[in-house]
Amino acid sequence: MIILASKSSRRAKLLEDAGIEFTVVPSEINEEVDSKLKPQELVSLISLQKALDVQKRRPNDTIIGADTVVIFENEIFGKPKDEEDAFRMLKMLSGETHQVITGVTILKKDVKKVIISEALVTMKKYSDLEIREYIQTKEPMDKAGSYGIQGEGGKLIDHFKGDFFTIVGLPLKDVLEVLKSLDNK
Numbered sequence: 001m002i003i004l005a006s007k008s009s010r011r012a013k014l015l016e017d018a019g020i021e022f023t024v025v026p027s028e029i030n031e032e033v034d035s036k037l038k039p040q041e042l043v044s045l046i047s048l049q050k051a052l053d054v055q056k057r058r059p060n061d062t063i064i065g066a067d068t069v070v071i072f073e074n075e076i077f078g079k080p081k082d083e084e085d086a087f088r089m090l091k092m093l094s095g096e097t098h099q100v101i102t103g104v105t106i107l108k109k110d111v112k113k114v115i116i117s118e119a120l121v122t123m124k125k126y127s128d129l130e131i132r133e134y135i136q137t138k139e140p141m142d143k144a145g146s147y148g149i150q151g152e153g154g155k156l157i158d159h160f161k162g163d164f165f166t167i168v169g170l171p172l173k174d175v176l177e178v179l180k181s182l183d184n185k
Contacts, residue, residue, distance in 0.1 A: 005054035043103025070145030072098040086146035095125035117171035119162025
């Protein structure tokens with residue numbers, strides 16, 4: 001059985017749309033951002049911690065742990081702490097280009113596969129009022145960088161370079177390739 005170690009409805013929808021049979025068993029780890037780590041190390045570590053946490057409860061299953069961060073001007077943007085933090089992030093990102101990094105760890109018994117995927121996103125120039133209206137949708141509150149490209153937040157984006165699914169939070173093509181390779185083991 002495949003287990004998604006995430007509460008993310010976006011990640012679950014991606015797996016569901018890809019025809020993957022899975023169960024959601026959310027990780028219970030604290031997702032504190034350690035600013036001493038490089039972003040790639042951070043998403044790798046948090047995705048591993050999520051997968052290991054769930055693997056303790058489901059040792060015979062294939063576990064998918066994932067984490068996404070936004071990087072702008074060397075600052076790591078995780079999920080906002082509150083509405084003001086979401087406003088701060090979105091205000092900084094307005095009219096700018098930032099990096100999105102998603103790390104995925106897939107565990108199957110003693111096999112560990114790690115995926116790091118990166119994309120660039122350029123935001124439109126938007127007003128404080130547009131930021132406040134978007135925050136009122138509550139969509140930004142559980143997303144790295146305080147926006148969701150696949151939802152209302154997509155209206156804030158001018159363009160992106162890289163894998164759309166990396167920005168959503170699960171580089172699907174890479175994940176499917178790893179799952180297929182693990183099926184053969």
